[in-house]
Amino acid sequence: MLYRESGQFKTSYKADMAIFPIRQDLWGLITTLIVAVVIVPLFASEHMIVGYLLPFMIWSIAAIGLNILTGYAGQLSLGHGAFMAVGAYSAYNLAVRIPDLPLLAVFIGAGLIAAACGVVVGSPSLRIKGFYLAVATLAAQFFSEWVFATFPWFVGGAASMVIDTPKMSLFGYPIESNLDNYFLVLGFVIVTTLLAKNLVRSEIGRAWMAVRDMDVAAEVIGIRPLYTKLSAFAVSSFFAGIAGALYAFCYVKSVDFTAFDLFVSLKVLFMIIIGGMGSILGCFLGAAFIVILPILLNVAAHHLTGGNVSPELITNIEHMTFGGLIVYFLIVEPHGLARMWTTAKEKLRLWPFPH
Amino acid sequence: MNVSDPILELENISLSFGAVHALADVSFSIYPGEVLAIIGPNGAGKTTMLNVINGVYHPSEGKINYKGQARARMRPHQTAVQGIARTFQNVALFKGMNTVDNIMTGRNLKMNTNILLQALYWGPAQREEAVHREAVEKVIDFLEIEAVRKTVVGRLPFGLQKRVELGRALAAEPEILLLDEPMAGMNLEEKEDMCRFVLDVNEEFGTTIVLIEHDMSVVMDISDRVVVLDYGRKISEGTPDEVRGDQRVIDAYLGVAH
Numbered sequence: 001m002l003y004r005e006s007g008q009f010k011t012s013y014k015a016d017m018a019i020f021p022i023r024q025d026l027w028g029l030i031t032t033l034i035v036a037v038v039i040v041p042l043f044a045s046e047h048m049i050v051g052y053l054l055p056f057m058i059w060s061i062a063a064i065g066l067n068i069l070t071g072y073a074g075q076l077s078l079g080h081g082a083f084m085a086v087g088a089y090s091a092y093n094l095a096v097r098i099p100d101l102p103l104l105a106v107f108i109g110a111g112l113i114a115a116a117c118g119v120v121v122g123s124p125s126l127r128i129k130g131f132y133l134a135v136a137t138l139a140a141q142f143f144s145e146w147v148f149a150t151f152p153w154f155v156g157g158a159a160s161m162v163i164d165t166p167k168m169s170l171f172g173y174p175i176e177s178n179l180d181n182y183f184l185v186l187g188f189v190i191v192t193t194l195l196a197k198n199l200v201r202s203e204i205g206r207a208w209m210a211v212r213d214m215d216v217a218a219e220v221i222g223i224r225p226l227y228t229k230l231s232a233f234a235v236s237s238f239f240a241g242i243a244g245a246l247y248a249f250c251y252v253k254s255v256d257f258t259a260f261d262l263f264v265s266l267k268v269l270f271m272i273i274i275g276g277m278g279s280i281l282g283c284f285l286g287a288a289f290i291v292i293l294p295i296l297l298n299v300a301a302h303h304l305t306g307g308n309v310s311p312e313l314i315t316n317i318e319h320m321t322f323g324g325l326i327v328y329f330l331i332v333e334p335h336g337l338a339r340m341w342t343t344a345k346e347k348l349r350l351w352p353f354p355h
Numbered sequence: 356m357n358v359s360d361p362i363l364e365l366e367n368i369s370l371s372f373g374a375v376h377a378l379a380d381v382s383f384s385i386y387p388g389e390v391l392a393i394i395g396p397n398g399a400g401k402t403t404m405l406n407v408i409n410g411v412y413h414p415s416e417g418k419i420n421y422k423g424q425a426r427a428r429m430r431p432h433q434t435a436v437q438g439i440a441r442t443f444q445n446v447a448l449f450k451g452m453n454t455v456d457n458i459m460t461g462r463n464l465k466m467n468t469n470i471l472l473q474a475l476y477w478g479p480a481q482r483e484e485a486v487h488r489e490a491v492e493k494v495i496d497f498l499e500i501e502a503v504r505k506t507v508v509g510r511l512p513f514g515l516q517k518r519v520e521l522g523r524a525l526a527a528e529p530e531i532l533l534l535d536e537p538m539a540g541m542n543l544e545e546k547e548d549m550c551r552f553v554l555d556v557n558e559e560f561g562t563t564i565v566l567i568e569h570d571m572s573v574v575m576d577i578s579d580r581v582v583v584l585d586y587g588r589k590i591s592e593g594t595p596d597e598v599r600g601d602q603r604v605i606d607a608y609l610g611v612a613h
């Protein structure tokens with residue numbers, strides 16, 4: 001099937017405003033959903049699910065959160081890991097301290113608490129911008145690391161400061177197997193993606209981008225700077241909180257104060273830089289890239305050296321590769337993989353007769 | 356309110372940047388429905404005046420009355436609520452967004468579904484989008500920019516960017532429209548188009564227009580009244596013909612030593 005807009009005439013603004021205005025994009029999405037819901041459960045190995053798909057999906061949610069704040073609203077944050085941590089710890093405490101709270105309420109509650117923290121951290125954003133705001137979010141990162149490493153209250157008094165997450169059940173159905181966890185996370189991925197897509201094509205999304213592109217002009221046309229920035233912080237941290245809670249409950253199955261350090265914040269930032277600032281698709285591309293690249297490097301290293309290569313060396317190569325890629329994308333393609341993909345699609349749209 | 360009462364009065368406005376007196380004791384009024392031109396040599400304080408009117412800068416001295424009432428110190432988004440919109444001397448579009456979305460931002464004050472409904476894109480949120488999209492399409496038709504509707508504005512030529520920026524301001528349906536050199540950098544044809552748009556807006560919607568312009572023939576053609584600034588001071592005010600004959604204005608433009 002050719003990737004074409006032609007022949008798909010839009011007869012109303014509503015149709016033109018649809019979430020996926022080009023039919024082929026919609027089909028691509030439906031195919032992906034079928035793969036995720038039918039093919040993966042039937043054919044994917046446990047290793048595939050736990051090793052790759054779960055982290056990929058959870059990082060995608062985290063990346064969507066950061067992309068809303070940084071890619072759409074233009075507010076650089078180095079504290080995304082802190083909001084993930086708040087989400088994880090909030091979910092744990094909600095689940096343990098309020099035993100009857102339904103699972104969905106636990107996750108949504110965790111997201112809301114993270115959102116509230118996001119608003120607090122974002123509140124200086126009216127006064128400070130760019131580099132200085134980044135430093136303020138960095139302070140939030142260090143503060144959260146210190147709090148969760150210091151006060152055992154957050155892990156129910158456990159002296160080790162690390163604790164297993166409680167058992168989960170959804171509408172009476174226990175979430176135990178890897179596949180159960182997979183479906184739970186998949187549900188959150190679908191919902192967060194839809195919410196994010198809707199927000200960025202709505203009034204608030206345009207306000208975010210307006211503040212990002214030209215803040216004086218945005219204010220002059222009536223966009224309230226503080227509300228706009230704080231709403232971006234809130235939504236971003238909400239998604240981060242959900243991602244953090246899912247990470248703890250569905251992936252590592254424990255709440256651990258070392259899990260959400262500065263490197264996590266940087267990692268999510270890398271994802272949106274590589275995947276594409278200001279693109280929801282880019283969040284998935286970036287997350288996939290970050291999950292897959294180490295595996296590829298590992299395989300390549302083993303092939304090249306015949307298996308006798310130290311894990312430390314591979315880790316170093318990984319860091320260097322990421323560093324190089326970040327520089328490459330920042331300089332050559334600031335809009336990331338998502339832009340490469342759109343460019344390819346544009347070429348395809350005109351193919352085989354460019355101009 | 357009487358028809359001939361000013362919509363905005365500027366009384367003894369002064370504003371300095373360090374040693375530069377960008378505005379010094381400037382007073383004039385803006386009347387509903389008129390096209391008022393502010394002219395003057397480079398650095399005369401014209402842009403600064405617009406910035407004072409819509410709250411980007413706050414005068415160090417002086418008073419602003421809006422519809423007969425003293426106006427408190429206001430942020431730009433508050434003056435926008437009062438019905439003041441503007442364009443900028445150096446186009447200030449949202450570069451990463453397309454034409455439709457740029458102009459849609461002009462409707463933001465008229466859109467009031469909450470963020471939750473927007474996230475669900477449901478019911479009122481969706482209806483509101485459609486209603487305002489229709490209003491935006493009217494602006495797009497009016498400015499004859501249908502062809503670049505979906506183009507990211509950063510890729511548009513300068514002349515079209517200026518038009519989109521006018522569109523964004525018009526979408527807000529302002530009472531007072533401030534235009535900072537809307538025709539700068541345009542060729543003759545583009546200038547004529549722009550003049551036509553400005554006059555049409557003024558006539559069709561009764562929008563009050565305050566316009567900064569260097570091209571004297573444009574000023575003479577389209578403005579009802581002219582205020583002349585020089586080195587931050589108002590040196591003349593009147594109809595285009597009166598101002599043209601004013602010796603102080605002639606001196607200012609010829610660069611007579613002060």
Ligand SMILES: Nc1ncnc2c1ncn2[C@@H]1O[C@H](COP(=O)(O)OP(=O)(O)OP(=O)(O)O)[C@@H](O)[C@H]1O
Binds near residue numbers: 375395398402444
């Ligand atoms: N933010 C600012 N900081 C410092 N000085 C400023 C600032 N804005 C304007 N000025 C100074 O105030 C004076 C008036 O500037 P303004 O931009 O209002 O002039 P203008 O009449 O619009 O000139 P032009 O025709 O070149 O646009 C100039 O000397 C300018 O350098």
Ligand SMILES: [Mg+2]
Binds near residue numbers: 401402403
């Ligand atoms: Mg100027």
